[in-house]
Amino acid sequence: MITTEPVGEWFWEPSPVLDAAVSGASRALALVGEVRDVLASLGLIADGGTGAVELCELSAMGRPLFERRDVPVAAMAEVAAAVRLLPGQHLTVSLRLPGEWPEAGVRRRAEELFVVRVHLWGQGGAILVLSAYADPWLTQDLRERPQPEVAAGNAPRLAAALERISGLTGVEVDPGDETRHARPTADGFADLLAEGAAYADSWGTFEVPARWRRLMKLLPGGYGEGDYEATTEESVRYAEVRCGERLLGFLWASADGAAGYEPRSAAGDAAFGAGVPWLLRFRAARSGGAGASEALDGCLGRTEDGVSVGTVVHRAPSPDALAELSGRG
Incomplete structure (x- = not known):
């Protein structure tokens, strides 16, 4: 099943960008691109996708100084180059990525299977977030039906992606909080067949x-x-x-x-x-x-x-x- 809210999220806090005012936007763009490459190398995403760039004052997060959405991935570098990040500001660079997975002998596809985003502060602090929007990694689907074979075919690639992203950033992954659908772990998701779901259907x-x-x-x-x-x-x-x-x-x-x-x-x-x-x-x-x-x-x-x-x-x-x-x- 495919969702509009994340089934699970994972966080990394890489080293601060020391020259954020000069290279912050390009570093954020490079990082989401590197994560995209990791997902692609494991067959988790397909061609296509769109990106977004948003720059805000920390004192007015709901009123962007600069905002571009639904940007083709190939045009993201040009958009990011127009942004200058200053102290007291917050930059978000994100990619919405389509993906495919095998399920019961069929290739399934979602136009937003993963979202990768980097939050960067003008002082240099950064957080990388990976969000997943479907359930092929779970031993039980989101309507509480067992699917161990589906999970066995897909969960190892997600686990490998999380491990490689940790290597890329040089820090351990921090699984996000349990969602309405599942509980993220450092290597994917908890086994719903063993733990049970937090909510029925x-x-x-x-x-x-x-x-x-x-x-x-x-x-x-x-x-x-x-x-x-x-x-x-x-x-x-x-x-x-x-x-x-x-x-x-x-x-x-x-x-x-x-x-x-x-x-x-x-x-x-x-x-x-x-x-x-x-x-x-x-x-x-x-x-x-x-x-x-x-x-x-x-x-x-x-x-x-x-x-x-x-x-x-x-x-x-x-x-x-x-x-x-x-x-x-």
């Missing part, structure tokens, strides 16, 4: 509502009385939502009047924005007196802003089953 309990809230923030006015019911116990009909060949999510409706959109977690940020025009079409259809199933049929084969709804209608036993499908690589 953590993906369904936390991730599904978090995805809903994120989607509603993008929908003008949020969810309201003008929208179809968002939940049902009935089976659902659904169609794929795509941008070209890229699957972004699923538009669905039920016979008892519920309808909605499930963003496909593996597609990353694009999956959320792709659902907005179709939810607005649903809203307009309901305002015009159309039922949920009729509204879905009215979207089939249409295209909005380069995003299309398929013409083939599939069935799922419940919205929860569809949400799980959307949460996989």
